[in-house]
Amino acid sequence: MAGGSALTVALAGLSEILSALALVAFAGVGLWLLARPRARMVALMPAPRWLAAAAAGTAIWCAALYVWAPGSSQALAVQALRDLAMLGWLRATFWSPAAPMSRPLRLILRLLVTISAAMLLIGGAAHWERGAGAAEWLGSALTISAMIVATGGLLLVDGAVRRASAGLRMPVMAVAGGFAMLWAYELNVQLIGALTDKPASTLIHLLPGVALLILPTFVVAAMDVGRERIRLSRTAAMRTLILIGAATYLVLIGLVGAVARLIGGDYGELAQGTFLIFALGCGGLLLLSARARAWLSVMISKHFFEHRYDYRAEWMRFTATLAQGDGEDDRNLHRRVAKALAELTGSPGALLMLPDALGAFRVAEQWHWPAGIGDEEATLSLRSSFMLQETRHIVDLDAERRGRPADEQDLAIPDWLLADARAWVVVPVLHFHRMIAVVVLHRPPVSRALDWEDLDVLRIAGQQAASYLAESQSQAALSEAKRFDEFNRRFAFIMHDIKNLASQLSLLASNAERHADKPAFRADMVETLKISSGRLSDLLVRLSPRERGRAAEAERTLVEPVLNAIAAEAKARRALFVGCQAGLAAWGDAGSIRQIVQHLVANAIDASPGDTAVQVIAVAEHGRARIDVIDQGSGMTRAFIRDELFKPFVSTKDGGFGLGAFEALQLAQAMGGSIEVASEPGKGSNFTLWLPLADAHADGAADNRIMKVANR
Structure with a gap:
């Protein structure tokens, strides 16, 4: 007390x-x-x-x-x-x-x-x-x-x-x-x-x-x-409901125990034991049965929340699933799209259908869909595809199985899809009114009718997934277009060289009519034909897609033999003045160097009057090899050099491709070099090819080897 x-x-x-x-x-x-x-x-x-x-x-x-x-x-x-x-x-x-x-x-x-x-x-x-x-x-x-x-x-x-x-x-x-x-x-x-x-x-x-x-x-x-x-999050609300349920259970046990004690006898222990068995049974059912968990989730979402979906959490999970996954199965974008749409509605599996060459949609990927559909029957006909694309309907297959009213449009859903009771919903994946895929969702453990919220979520999610699929298709198309572009570019360069060879052979044929009886001309003609034949063979090799890159073939190249060969080849059109520093060697591919100088010499000859000489001078300067091609032609303006000279498909010649200067610059840059131009209208042009000097490159490579040895 x-x-x-x-x-x-x-x-x-x-x-x-x-x-x-x-x-x-x-x-x-x-x-x-x-x-x-x-x-x-x-x-x-x-x-x-x-x-x-x-x-x-x-x-x-x-x-x-x-x-x-x-x-x-x-x-x-x-x-x-x-x-x-x-x-x-x-x-x-x-x-x-x-x-x-x-x-x-x-x-x-x-x-x-x-x-x-x-x-x-x-x-x-x-x-x-x-x-x-x-x-x-x-x-x-x-x-x-x-x-x-x-x-x-x-x-x-x-x-x-x-x-x-x-x-x-x-x-x-x-x-x-x-x-x-x-x-x-x-x-x-x-x-x-x-x-x-x-x-x-x-x-x-x-x-x-x-x-x-x-x-x-x-x-x-x-x-x-x-x-x-x-607003409570969906997780906090669910946990609160669980706590309230546990508290209610404890209160009920206490009340039943109190009533049993008032009545007397062993009813108290019986009531408590009954409640305990009931609680263990409910817990075991929820733990072991996916159907029971799904039913409880549906009931809670239906009766305790304003909306069926927790949009923030669902959208974060949806976008994370569409992003690149870490697992082996998640690297397939089509499977990720099927998985993301299925998880939104609680479906245990999904099929994804893509259009074939004829426009019909066939099953291309599946996520946790049980076997049982053959490739031949799993097809949406052209009419079905057209109707889904035009109407943009999300199809509730259960409603289709029950039969549609007479005033509703026939969507031409195939019989194999209606016959498969596992198929629940058909979701057209649309990108700018074009259907790029169709997803069939598996029936969830607790089946339910679709409402407006399900339709809105699936429609918006389908549009988001369509953007991923469209981007993937665009990347694939771009990759293929790049391969075609590479082939077309290579072919354009080849055509440019073929044009030059055709001009040279045409000139040779016209001169043969007048000088075929001269032994010296015949000897030059044979030499020119051999050179042209070799260049055609080289062009065929370059046209092959398996040709190795020029930069991979770089080596020590003597410049003087290359220039002499070009002078001998151009002798039929114009005599060249060649001057080269003795022993000058550049670091690059001999064929690429020859092709660049050939382009520059051909352009210089075309731009020069017939009675003027074209000079080719090569020296070592500032640790690099410098090759100048000088003409006394009409020259070019600074604006033309800056804006148009090295732009592809731009040419001042009749019938020209406009690729010579562009290809020459590409080849020079691939070898670590460059091209400079000095020109004025009426005073001619000077094209300068800069290339790495072979001796300097060898010294740098030796220094790198010494540094590697020292680091060891």
Whole structure:
């Protein structure tokens, strides 16, 4: 008994401290709310004055708790003043003349206001007249009235929150939740006292502490924060439901045990054992049965959430699945698309169909689809493909199996798809009104009819997946186009060289008519034909797609023999003046160097008058090999050199391809060289080919070998 008295005294002292703190805190918050600019508060809270009144009423109630102790009849009478302010705030916040209350809630509000006003007036008058003696006959009436007000207040909060859920903001929700928590705690305390015929003194003394717990909701409402809606994530909501279910189970066990003990006998142990077996059975069913888990997920999504899908989580998972996966099975984009669409609706598998050469769609990939469909029968005909593309319908195959109304369009779904009961939904994957794939989803463990939300999600997800497939197809087409472009470019270069050879042979044929009887000409003609034949053979080799790159054939090349060979070849058209530094060697491919200089010499001859010479001079300069091709022709403007000279398919010659200078520059850059041009109109041109010097390249290679050895 002494221990119980000490605990009661300690709780009473703690209650006084908490009541004093709550009094000061709520009074301060009330004054703060009144001092805030009204326009700013209205933007955040629809009824700021009523909120200030609720804070003031709570402060007065805390003062009553401090003076007369929690649970006293005086405190219950003052509590009515607090409840009136709270009810006024709920009415002003959630309902307006433009959106009035429903009739049942309006009746409940009027009843609560009447009861609270009666509690305040009767309780105040009774204590004024009789003092402490009024508590003997008034306490029970005030307790019952407080229970009615708390219950009605919870109903009003529930109706208000459900009505305003579409536009609910954080401060409003916080304050309403705080009121609901306070009323729920008081109702719980009063119910325990009514059921046990003994007041729950410990819980009653903690009432000021509960009041302090709702104080932050007033602070949040007074501050200019929290304008966004509060929404629990799908994961948090599911865990909350699980906790509520576990708590309900424990409460039921406790109630059944209490009832069994009142009845007597061994019914208590029997009831607890029955509940335990039932709980273990439900848990095992959910753990082992995918169908049971799917059914539970559908029921929870249908009845507890506004939307079936958690769009943020689903979209993040969908895009992550479409991205490149790490597993061997996830490297196939077609399989990833089928998997991503199937996971959206909880389907255990999916088929992906792609168009063939004739336009019909055939199964190209599957994700976890059981075997049983042959390649020949798994086809969408041209008519089916056309109808899906034109209508863009997401097809519910169950509805098709039941038969469509006469006024609906026939989508020409093939018989093999309707006959397979596993097939559930057909999703056309469209990219800019062009169907690039079709996905067939497997029936989920718990089958259901598609609603508008399923159709919207699948339609948008199909468009997103289509962009990935279209990009993949574009990459494949671009790769193939690059191969054709490489072949065409190589062929264009060959045609340019063939044109030069044809011009040379044509000139040779015209000269043969006049000089065929001269032995010296015949010897030159034979030599020219040999050179032309060799160049044609080289052109055929270059046209082969297996030709090795020029840069891979770089080696030490003497420049003088290359220039002499070019001079001998061009002798039939024009005599060249060749000057070369003795022993000059460049680092590059001899054939490429020869082809570049041939292009430059041919252009110089074409641009020069017949009585002028073309010079080819090669020297070593600044650690590089320099080869100059100089003519005295018409020259070029700086704008032409800058904008058009090295641009492919641009030529000033009649019938020219415009590829000579472009190809020469490409070959030079491939060997680490470059081409410079100096020219003026009427003064001729000077083309300079710069190439790496072989000796400098050999010295650099030797230095690299020395560094590698030193590093070892």
